[in-house]
Amino acid sequence: MYSILLVIIYISFISLGLPDTLLGSAWPSMYETLNVPVSYAGIISMIISGGTIISTLFSGKSIRKLGTGKLTAISVGMTAIALFGFSISNTFWHLCLWGIPYGLGAGSVDAALNNFVALHYKARHMNWLHCFWGVGATLGPYIMGILLTNGFKWNSGYFTISLIQIALTMVLIFTLPLWKEKKTDNKAKEEEYKNYSFREVFALPGAMSIMIAFFSYCALEATTGLWAASYLVLNRGIAAETAAKWAASFYFGITIGRFISGFITFKMNNKNMVRLGQGIIILGLLLLIFPFSNYTAFIGLILIGLGCAPIYPSLIHSTPTNFGKDVSHSIIGVQMASAYLGTTLMPPLFGFLQEYFNIRLYPLYLTILTFLMIVMVEKANGLFMRNPVMNRNP
Template sequence: MKKVSLALVAQFATLLGLGVAASIINVAWPFIRDNFGRTDGDLGVLLLALMFGYMGAAFLVGRLVDRYGVGLVLIAGGLIIIAGLLGWGYSPIWAALLLSVFLTGMGSGLLDTTANIYAARHFSARLTNWLHASYGLGAVVGPLLTTAVISWGRGWRLAYLMGALLQVVIWLLYLAVRQDVSMRGMTVEERPENSIPLRSVLKSPLVWLGMFYFFMYGGLEHGAGQWSFPLFTEGRGVALEPAGTWVSIYWGSLTVGRVVLGQVTAWLGSQRLLRLSHLLALLGAILLSIPSIPVLGFAGLALIGFAVAPIFPTLIQLTPQRVGRKAAATAVGFQVGVTSLGIALLPGLAGILIDRISLEVVGPFLIVVALICLAVNERMSAQSAVELK
């Protein structure tokens, strides 16, 4: 029982650490931009480096977990992300920072996808939502930590060094549970010798539809988290501390949403919950688009976080049911991988639009992305119903 509990703690710690690492940039970016003499459009370059590392790892994780087990993949991913975060803290030039970002993405891809594969195999919908709530908790800490160290005059780099220290602690936990986590609880049909070829997985229309959805979802969740701080501070004149606090509230509302909405999945049903979540996210994006009443923008940002909260874990948990258990590990790896692509490309596209138009393009941009997510989710639901008949 103790060993199972440690294995569970390892998965939760993984998502917590990733949340901290990923959200530091939500507050740090304007300072990173000025430090290296870049523009807002260059955020897209940075996120592309992150995405290439993340996707390269995520697409391989399904096979790596099957061959080496969850424990060894977590250990490798932990070492890589520690190196990447240290690079954020010490890189003297832009090129060195991009290399560090790439390593951070690679480590994140290994850790995130492995935890999601483990969750898809072993966790209920409610526990999966709780797992992803730990990511949201980490994402609350990241902006608060960064706001604090910058306000104290210590600079944005210290936040990344503290994130690296947290990853060292989590890595020590991986060492303690490596034998407990690896291959535990896998059914006969899930074992490596019975996994199906990649070509067969990619023949499923639902796999491709799911990949497109996760691409758009990554842009929605992280676009709101990334651009709200510059929108509030540089676009609407909000002071640093309250703006940073509202970014943390965004991630906090996502955490609360995963806990609260995860509880209602059993009686509301996954499909109804997903539909409600998308509609509320759309409403939040509309409120964020209203510049004349600041409180509406704050409320809209918080509503987006609360609304999107159950979407990612619910769809991950549904993956084995939709594509089959043999294909689930590979499908989850692809879905998580293209999420990173959306996280890189869509906020990066928003940055280009901001350079050419203004920061007020953020709200309308999120409205469009939310509408696309709603439409694709409805299509996936209909396609799943047809294939299950």
Template sequence: MRREPVAGKAAAVGPDTTLPVALGAFFLFGLPDGLLGVAWPSMRGEFQVGLAALGVPLLVLNGCYVLTAPLSGILTNRLGAGRALSGALSLYLLGLTAVALAPTWLVLVMAMGLLGLSLGILDAGLNAYAALRHGSGVMSLLHGLYGVGTFVGPLAGTAILVAGRGWRPTYLAVAVVAVVALIGIIATRRSWSERPAAARRASRPKESLWNSALLLSLVSFVCVVGLEASVGKWAFSVLIGSRHFSASTAGILVSLYWGGFTAGRLVAAATARFGTPGRLLTGSLATSLLGILLFWWNPAPELGAAALPLIGFGFAALFPLLVALTPQRMASARHAVGFQIAAGGLGAGAIPALLGVLLAEAGLETLGPALLLVALALVGCQFLAARAPQAAASR
């Protein structure tokens, strides 16, 4: 039986002033994610590190992210959602500033750790908020704003790099956006803590949290976020290093990947009421596989490049859809979402890092088949999850 958010409870406390702030926060989180892939060649040149060294800050960032994401539910229960989110966003602002001003490679890596610690709490907390207060349509809209950020990030970074200003000013600009988001969360902090009764029940840990449905879900999140991050981080390097695109053209193509990603989430938000989650999931997986195969095949430069927005469009609905389904499929949804977000963080760090080693050893063009293997693992998990007794019993 589907458990809907208790809209009447939420409405009783007045207009939901938190939703616009949540939308802005998701846009903010997308900016540095989309930027890093474009900034990396300049970063590694400045700090004189190898191609695969990108795995070091990614592993540190996502390792810290994995540590704090499962704690989001506990912190929210003890401090209140408003205080937990504002404290984590303050730490995020500090991390962004430290990245922008990092004088050495070691400081940069440590700053990425600060970002990871804050993002684990922020991402899990905001995703749980959306899953418990809103449906899959709002969830897709929130993640669509994340996609807007990942689209704007590479464009801004490319423009600054082409202007000869380096990668640092863009990170300072993101820090300014973080200040605005922090003010918004502080101003609405009481509204974040006024949760519906269903959300309060879902925040309690239960003995039935760990089951095959959750385990399959965690592997799926590793694959989904790992795929998203791998294309975003390595497509630029493949385009300029193997397929001989100019830096400006490659930057635009990576932005188009995130543009397809954003468009897919906005389309999912607009059409959520007209289709079933199962059909949307199947269509998204099929589109992703088609795009990856086309990118790997690369029969002509234009077709290989066109695969990037197709891949982004296919990936778009996967993450928000799986999060939105959590209150329906699992007990203790707030805590389950925390573990899912942590699994996604693990995928975002480990999979691009492992691919970096593979690309350095076997060549940049091995990105295509490697992406296909991860995508097939995701398809297998979803095939099993659809037939898991726990999932069937909760419908």
């Protein structure tokens, strides 16, 4: 029965990825029909991410009240409804309104599933589950690209993904008893976690640095995904249909990278996994910066995705080691809120920057975020070394 539940969780992570990447791949076709500037993608992205931050902050209360199973089903259902709303929208402001349930549906389920897996399954599943998020993130733009290539409008892409989400919601509803059974067997373990105040969490050595690292990493990932297609169209002169598919290569890199990372973790610790990923990102950025040909940009996006792959799961998985098991439950929530804050603020900031300057700033913007992440991770590592977790009190 537990194996069936694990399959459901993997499928749920695909569900998390499917809508996350649609906006970036579809926007080159959307903004002209909506008669808005290209930078307005950042506004929709900010609304969606803002809803995600709010639902993440309240995820603890939601889990206690509903349980992980019900919360997951409700959240996926909200996302399905929001995607259907996108498919029937014909104005920018309609998209903004539907972006609210879009974001609220994503935040709670993300925190709940990460916490559930950390409590009940082995560490290697963390990388592989995030790999399955990448499967969804890759499929979304490909589905959109195929429909655009065959003459359908962007609305059809959102409608297709909404049908997939509705089907998954039904599966989650029918499998709710599996979640209850698993929860009962591990109830005592869940109750071991102590809640810490925000002041206590922020006072922990390395906490602020690692929060900034999460902020900058997710800002990098979200900005890369949202603006890749627009950069390829407006700066490289690539057709919108082709750019949508090429932009998906970034998420393809994340997906393959996380699958491989699950095996590499048997030989390499979390700290070195993060450093390996950062090095690969820098290589990808170099290919994106130097305009040798359009295909180097394509390869660069794949490499950036491969580099991003191990960073988020490794940082999450190292939290109990860096801060202690008793505080990890509290700090993971704050880390994810910091991550979503980066997702909320930095892609729209780039949107406004490219509106006033040029979209050619895209590789430079990503480079700045990458080096901010590297500096903050290494600063946190130094603080962890000087302040061992044993006997640490907030």
